Amino acid sequence: MIKVNGFAAERFMNMLSYRGVYLWDVESDGAGVRLKAPLGSMDILSMCAEKTGCRLEVKGYGGFPSKIRRYKGRQVLTAGILLFAVGLYLLSSFIWVIRVEGNERVPKEDILTYCQELGLKPAAWKRGVDPEEITKEILIQFPDISWVSVDIKGTDVTIKVAETIEKAEVVDKVTPCNVVAAMDGVILKITAERGTPMVKEGDVVKKGDVLISSAVVIGLEGEEQHTEYVAAEGTVTAKIWLQLTDELPLAYEEKVYTGETKTNRILSFWGKDADFVHPSLEEEQADAEILFQKDLALGDFKVPISIKKEQYRIYTLEQRNRTVDEAKAELAQTLREKTEKCLSPYGTIEKIEVHYEEYTDCVRVKGQAVLTERIEEKHTAEEGRDAIDGTD
Amino acid sequence: MKKMDIRRGVSDALDLPKEIMLDLPLISLTGREEITVENHKGILTYGEESIRVGTKAGILCIRGQDLGLKQLTAEVLVITGKLVALEFLT
Numbered sequence: 356m357i358k359v360n361g362f363a364a365e366r367f368m369n370m371l372s373y374r375g376v377y378l379w380d381v382e383s384d385g386a387g388v389r390l391k392a393p394l395g396s397m398d399i400l401s402m403c404a405e406k407t408g409c410r411l412e413v414k415g416y417g418g419f420p421s422k423i424r425r426y427k428g429r430q431v432l433t434a435g436i437l438l439f440a441v442g443l444y445l446l447s448s449f450i451w452v453i454r455v456e457g458n459e460r461v462p463k464e465d466i467l468t469y470c471q472e473l474g475l476k477p478a479a480w481k482r483g484v485d486p487e488e489i490t491k492e493i494l495i496q497f498p499d500i501s502w503v504s505v506d507i508k509g510t511d512v513t514i515k516v517a518e519t520i521e522k523a524e525v526v527d528k529v530t531p532c533n534v535v536a537a538m539d540g541v542i543l544k545i546t547a548e549r550g551t552p553m554v555k556e557g558d559v560v561k562k563g564d565v566l567i568s569s570a571v572v573i574g575l576e577g578e579e580q581h582t583e584y585v586a587a588e589g590t591v592t593a594k595i596w597l598q599l600t601d602e603l604p605l606a607y608e609e610k611v612y613t614g615e616t617k618t619n620r621i622l623s624f625w626g627k628d629a630d631f632v633h634p635s636l637e638e639e640q641a642d643a644e645i646l647f648q649k650d651l652a653l654g655d656f657k658v659p660i661s662i663k664k665e666q667y668r669i670y671t672l673e674q675r676n677r678t679v680d681e682a683k684a685e686l687a688q689t690l691r692e693k694t695e696k697c698l699s700p701y702g703t704i705e706k707i708e709v710h711y712e713e714y715t716d717c718v719r720v721k722g723q724a725v726l727t728e729r730i731e732e733k734h735t736a737e738e739g740r741d742a743i744d745g746t747d
Numbered sequence: 748m749k750k751m752d753i754r755r756g757v758s759d760a761l762d763l764p765k766e767i768m769l770d771l772p773l774i775s776l777t778g779r780e781e782i783t784v785e786n787h788k789g790i791l792t793y794g795e796e797s798i799r800v801g802t803k804a805g806i807l808c809i810r811g812q813d814l815g816l817k818q819l820t821a822e823v824l825v826i827t828g829k830l831v832a833l834e835f836l837t
Binding site: 364365368369371372373375377378379380381382383388390 | 789790791792793794795815816817818819820821
């Protein structure tokens with residue numbers, strides 16, 4: 356910072372700017388001006404001052420070069436700065452984060468695991484990763500991916516993928532097979548799309564019986580006939596019976612919440628809980644419920660530490676008794692649910708007959724559910740065909 | 748001035764920037780707190796309330812309050828303060 360006194364301060368400044376000296380923060384100060392100029396231009400400054408008849412007064416030094424001069428001779432600081440620069444360079448030459456974008460059907464984990472096999476994983480040396488090679492390998496490994504781009508930006512790797520259009524399910528129409536019964540039952544309806552129907556409505560079939568045969572006789576009756584084998588297909592609806600039994604004791608235990616709660620804070624490292632402060636639960640029984648869970652992160656980088664807060668709701672078990680009617684209603688409900696679980700999307704429940712047996716401490720139920728269900732099941736007819744071939 | 752007229756004609760015809768062809772000043776204002784003059788020909792007078800800058804287009808008189816020169820090089824000149832008026836004197 357320099358103070359210039361004299362009447363020709365403007366001439367002085369013009370002369371300096373003409374000679375390429377950079378001036379800034381010029382302020383008028385009484386008769387003269389105060390301005391800032393680079394340290395290295397002191398010679399030109401004094402020369403110009405002499406020419407224009409101005410007096411120069413150095414008010415002080417500032418800026419980066421003079422600050423550096425202050426820190427001269429402090430070797431540890433210099434070493435620290437150097438170490439920081441080297442550390443930054445080293446850390447930035449590793450891969451830290453890998454992201455996968457654009458995948459819908461191919462799980463992200465599969466792609467990441469495969470990348471790991473190829474050497475692309477967090478903490479891998481950046482120079483050792485060849486994006487083109489990985490692109491090629493991923494395309495070979497995953498047939499569902501049609502386009503891959505591996506982009507290394509800084510310490511982040513972004514794998515962008517595009518998936519192929521989903522292939523339609525291929526129905527094998529060539530390999531000969533029979534349609535057999537999957538369950539015992541009485542046939543209600545049979546529709547054969549291909550093949551020869553072997554049963555008719557009202558027939559009783561056992562599990563494994565052939566419903567639609569793969570053998571088709573070609574040719575009119577009385578003429579020369581020959582047999583061809585096709586992939587039989589069709590739908591067979593049958594009435595089936597399902598036997599169900601269940602029992603329910605009259606006495607049962609019920610959770611009664613006392614309304615008392617206790618909270619617990621847990622710090623977990625790498626998914627393992629480190630429970631330092633634990634509330635005493637003594638003999639009490641309680642349901643644990645996680646109130647919130649938060650993963651800590653440094654900016655975008657996830658730290659494997661998370662905070663959890665749990666709440667315990669304390670309850671006591673109390674002995675209760677239900678009446679016979681209550682038990683019956685509950686059993687009927689469970690039977691219906693069980694039946695529905697057995698049902699395929701095509702099936703319907705015709706009716707459920709139940710028969711209760713009452714005991715002193717429990718109620719037993721025997722039920723018979725009548726269902727209408729599709730019972731066809733494809734069965735490759737290799738063996739049957741061989742047998743038929745053998746008899747010919 | 749004949750030479751100048753030819754240059755003006757050329758820059759008009761070819762749509763070339765006049766500040767380069769005719770060496771005219773390019774003056775930009777940021778609100779009323781900063782004025783940048785490129786292609787100036789030096790400071791004539793300097794004060795807190797008025798600054799006169801020589802340009803090819805004439806003397807530019809900048810009036811305002813608390814004026815200060817933020818930057819001064821051979822090509823660019825930046826003045827800060829509360830601007831009131833800009834005037835060409837010749």
